[in-house]
Each structure stands twice: as structure tokens, then as C-alpha cells.
Amino acid sequence: xxxxxxxxxxxxxxxxxxxxxxxxxxxxxxxxxxxxxxxxxxxxxxxxxxxxxxxxxxxxxxxxxxxxxxxxxxxxxxxxxxxxxxxxxxxxxxxxxxxxxxxxxxxxxxxxxxxxxxxxxxxxxxxxxxxxxxxxxxxxxxxxxxxxxxxxxxxxxxxxxxxxxxxxxxxxxxxxxxxxxxxxxxxxxxxxxxxxxxxxxxxxxxxxxxxxxxxxxxxxxxxxxxxxxxxxxxxxxxxxxxxxxxxxxxxxxxxxxxxxxxxxxxxxxxxxxxxxxxxxxxxxxxxxxxxxxxxxxxxxxxxxxxxxxxxxxxxxxxxxxxxxxxxxxxxxxxxxxxx
Amino acid sequence: xxxxxxxxxxxxxxxxxxxxxxxxxxxxxxxxxxxxxxxxxxxxxxxxxxxxxxxxxxxxxxxxxxxxxxxxxxxxxxxxxxxxxxxxxxxxxxxxxxxxxxxxxxxx
Numbered sequence: 545x546x547x548x549x550x551x552x553x554x555x556x557x558x559x560x561x562x563x564x565x566x567x568x569x570x571x572x573x574x575x576x577x578x579x580x581x582x583x584x585x586x587x588x589x590x591x592x593x594x595x596x597x598x599x600x601x602x603x604x605x606x607x608x609x610x611x612x613x614x615x616x617x618x619x620x621x622x623x624x625x626x627x628x629x630x631x632x633x634x635x636x637x638x639x640x641x642x643x644x645x646x647x648x649x650x651x652x653x654x655x656x657x658x659x660x661x662x663x664x665x666x667x668x669x670x671x672x673x674x675x676x677x678x679x680x681x682x683x684x685x686x687x688x689x690x691x692x693x694x695x696x697x698x699x700x701x702x703x704x705x706x707x708x709x710x711x712x713x714x715x716x717x718x719x720x721x722x723x724x725x726x727x728x729x730x731x732x733x734x735x736x737x738x739x740x741x742x743x744x745x746x747x748x749x750x751x752x753x754x755x756x757x758x759x760x761x762x763x764x765x766x767x768x769x770x771x772x773x774x775x776x777x778x779x780x781x782x783x784x785x786x787x788x789x790x791x792x793x794x795x796x797x798x799x800x801x802x803x804x805x806x807x808x809x810x811x812x813x814x815x816x817x818x819x820x821x822x823x824x825x826x827x828x829x830x831x832x833x834x835x836x837x838x839x840x841x842x843x844x845x846x847x848x849x850x851x852x853x854x855x856x857x858x859x860x861x862x863x864x865x866x867x868x869x870x871x872x873x874x875x876x877x878x879x880x881x882x883x
Numbered sequence: 884x885x886x887x888x889x890x891x892x893x894x895x896x897x898x899x900x901x902x903x904x905x906x907x908x909x910x911x912x913x914x915x916x917x918x919x920x921x922x923x924x925x926x927x928x929x930x931x932x933x934x935x936x937x938x939x940x941x942x943x944x945x946x947x948x949x950x951x952x953x954x955x956x957x958x959x960x961x962x963x964x965x966x967x968x969x970x971x972x973x974x975x976x977x978x979x980x981x982x983x984x985x986x987x988x989x990x991x
Contacts, residue, residue: 577957579950580972689908691949706891730891742942743894762908763894764946774984830896 545649547622550596550609558614562601569597595647605655622650687750687759694763696733698770698780701827702802704735711761731763736828736835738778739767773802778827778836785845786810801825801838808840816844899928900945902938909948916948922962924951924969 551558554568575581576590599605692711700707710728729748737743742762749759767775774781784799794812798805801822808820819841826836849855905925906913919925925948928939951965960968 573957577954579954580968686907688910691908691946732891732893734894734896737896740943742897742945744897745892745894748892760908762897762945769983774987 545622545653547618548592548595548648548650549618550599552618553592553596554600556600558610562603565597565600569593569601591647595651598647599651599655609654622653684754684756685752686756687752689759689762690749691762691764693766694731694733695766695768696737697768698773698775698827699802700733701737701765701767702735705733707731707733709763729761733765734830736778736830736833737765738827739765739775741765772800775827778829779839780826780836781839781841783843784808784840785843786814788844788846790814791816791842791844799840810842814842814844816842818842897942897945899939900942902935902940905940905945905948908945909952911952915952918962919948919951922966924948924962924966 551560554560554565554572556564556568560568572593573590576586576593578587578590581590599609690711692709694707694709696705696707699705708728708730710726729745731745734743742764745761745763747758748761751758772782780802782799782801784797786797790797790810791814792812794810794814796807796809799808803825806822806825808822810820811818819839822838822840824835825838828835847854849858900908902913902916905916909916916925920927925940925944928941947969951962951969954960954968955962955965
């Protein structure tokens with residue numbers, strides 16, 4: 545297992561005061577809280593910070609950790625020396641109010657052995673239920689519901705898709721300790737889901753106790769960013785580049801949609817930024833319900849002028865088209881600006 | 884990944900959740916959920932009964948309630964503070980999406 549440098553994780557010196565440690569913990573907890581920081585590594589950093597604080601805030605555990613020596617490097621292969629904690633009173637389980645099940649193997653090897661004392665987890669874990677069940681006769685309870693996020697592609701929402709997810713499941717081992725085990729499950733994402741929607745997998749949460757039913761698994765749907773399409777509700781937006789003559793003359797052009805290429809008719813005298821709606825070509829409605837639209841935003845792109853022929857064409861337009869795009873601007877500002 | 888896998892578990896879209904479901908899923912007493920409603924963190928679904936165990940909420944309330952309770956516990960913030968954090972996070976995410984759209988437009 546890897547050595548964890550708790551001082552480095554909290555960004556404090558090895559001789560930092562308890563107040564410095566508390567301050568660093570508060571600051572980093574705010575910074576990396578997974579509900580605030582959506583960066584992918586935030587959750588792991590948040591857990592590390594919690595674990596580091598769990599050790600360093602307690603002078604007894606901190607002293608024991610310091611005793612391991614300073615020569616270890618973050619991430620180095622580590623094995624706890626035999627009976628390394630015999631001089632310390634927390635021997636045989638030393639959890640406080642934090643949820644111990646999220647701590648690393650490194651932490652477990654140092655502070656997590658044997659039956660735990662005072663495992664008052666903030667959340668009601670399977671172990672709490674198990675303890676409550678012991679001695680209270682036959683005990684049944686429904687497993688805890690679980691939540692996770694699933695990122696899918698826009699195309700998956702339109703067609704439906706299967707996704708394989710890896711979830712951390714809490715299990716209670718024979719010693720009554722809560723362990724987190726990775727579990728892989730294949731999920732069929734229903735057609736027509738939208739971003740932010742919740743989907744439920746019945747009976748796929750934490751297992752029940754004493755023969756009780758398992759909890760449910762809730763997945764919050766997020767869309768992976770798409771390079772060209774953007775989604776609002778069930779509507780899909782696409783910026784479609786058109787040439788000045790396509791915009792001026794109108795006509796059919798080919799364009800991509802999540803469901804394949806289609807022809808779209810550009811109206812004559814189309815403006816840049818003009819929106820065209822392809823009815824029902826957005827994300828399908830749930831259970832065959834009302835679908836969203838595909839909304840095309842026209843963007844007029846000028847061709848780069850590199851040849852004498854091209855320049856000649858533009859000069860002809862300049863001569864023959866009496867068009868001043870600044871006429872309204874100049875009129876509006878006349879009298880307001882001197883000169 | 885694109886292939887429909889026959890052993891995959893069917894998922895159903897959740898539109899609304901009841902007070903009882905919220906309380907069970909968040910593993911807190913119903914009173915704690917009502918505190919979240921009191922602070923405007925959760926809003927009951929429109930047109931649904933507004934009392935008792937049948938009180939219905941829009942499905943996103945489940946993730947919002949979980950986040951609210953986690954923030955309150957992990958940062959030691961009271962519910963007025965949590966409500967403010969969640970509102971500001973909503974604003975931040977909305978602006979980030981707009982900025983992303985704007986920047987994507989600039990690149991073209």
C-alpha cells in the first residue's frame with residue numbers, strides 16, 4: 545500500500561500547531577468539497593484531507609504517525625512496522641466522528657485494526673444497523689439507497705444505451721467493520737433522458753440486513769460535453785456555418801444531426817444568428833412523449849480572399865450592391881457624437 | 884459500449900419523489916427534510932399535495948437534499964448558509980455554461 549504524507553496533503557509543516565492544522569483542514573474542505581468543486585480529482589483530494597485531519601488533529605495519533613519517521617515519501621510502498629502502536633492508547637481501533645469507511649488502506653493498517661471503539665459515523669452505516677440488530681432478536685431492515693452520477697453521450701440519450709458503472713458498495717465484514725468494495729454493474733439508460741434527470745434502479749442500492757430488501761440506486765444523468773451540439777432541456781442547438789451566398793440566395797444544405805445527416809432549407813436573405821427549428825429532432829420524449837427540437841443557429845462565414853478573381857468578385861459586389869451595414873448606426877448616433 | 888447489453892439492468896426515469904422517499908434515501912428523519920423546505924432549499928412539486936407523507940417533490944430534490952445535508956455536515960454550516968451556497972453554486976454553474984457556450988462560439 546502507498547504511504548500517505550498527511551502533512552503534505554494538508555499543506556502544513558511537520559511542526560505545525562494544532563490551530564494551523566485546523567485552519568488548513570477547514571480551508572481545504574471548502575476547496576475540495578465534492579458538492580462545490582466539480583473537478584474530477586476533487587473527491588479524492590477531499591477524502592485525503594479528511595483522513596489527514598483525522599490523524600493530525602488527535603495529538604496521540606499524530607505522535608504515533610510522526611514516529612513512523614520523516615523519510616517516507618507520499619505514494620511510497622508502505623507496511624506498518626510490527627507493534628508500532630503499542631505505546632499509544634488508541635491501539636485496537638481509534639476512529640472518531642468521521643466516516644471511517646472512506647479511509648485508505650494506509651489509514652486502516654495504522655489505526656483501523658480490530659473492533660472499533662466509538663464508531664459513531666455521521667451516516668447510519670450497515671455496521672450500525674448490524675450492531676443494533678445484534679441482541680435485539682430477529683431484525684430486518686431495508687438497505688440504504690445509493691446515489692451516483694452517470695455521464696452519457698448525447699447520442700445515448702437519443703437512442704438509449706447500456707453503460708457499465710463502477711460503484712463503491714459498503715459491506716460489513718465478520719468483525720463488523722464497514723468495507724468499501726467496488727462493484728461493476730451494467731445499466732440500460734432509457735431513451736429520452738435529459739441532463740439533470742434522475743433514474744432509479746430498483747434493488748441495486750446497499751444490501752438489506754436480516755433478509756430485508758436492498759435499497760435503490762439513483763443515478764443523476766449528466767451529458768459529456770459535445771464539440772458541436774449543446775443541449776437545453778430536450779432541445780439541441782447547433783451553430784451551422786453558411787456561406788454569404790447560401791444566406792443570400794437560400795437553398796438546401798446538408799447538416800449533421802445526432803440521428804444522422806439531413807437536408808435543411810436556408811431561407812433567402814437569412815441573417816447571421818437566425819434560428820431555424822427542426823421540429824421533433826431533439827431528444828425524444830419519455831415513453832414516446834413529446835420530443836424536443838433541433839435548433840439551428842446560422843453563422844455566416846466569409847471565404848478567405850486569396851486570389852485576384854476573388855478580389856474582383858468582391859469589388860463587383862461593392863460597386864453593384866448599394867449596401868451600408870452602418871447606416872442605422874450612423875443615423876442613431878448622428879447629433880450625439882461631434883465630428 | 885454502444886451495444887445494448889442483454890444482462891443490463893433496466894433503469895426508470897424518476898419524475899417526482901415523496902417526502903418519505905426523500906427521508907429514507909437521505910437516511911434522515913422527515914423533520915430534517917421539512918427543515919430544508921422551510922429554508923427554501925427544496926420546493927414541493929407544483930400541483931402535488933403539500934402536506935403529509937404524500938408531499939411530492941421534483942426528482943432533483945433528491946440530489947439537492949443530499950448535497951445540502953453533506954454541506955451542512957462537512958462544513959459545519961447552518962441551513963441558511965447551505966441555502967446560500969446552493970444558490971451561488973447554481974449561479975456559478977449557469978454562468979460557467981454560458982461562458983463555455985460563448986467561448987465555443989469565439990473559436991469558430
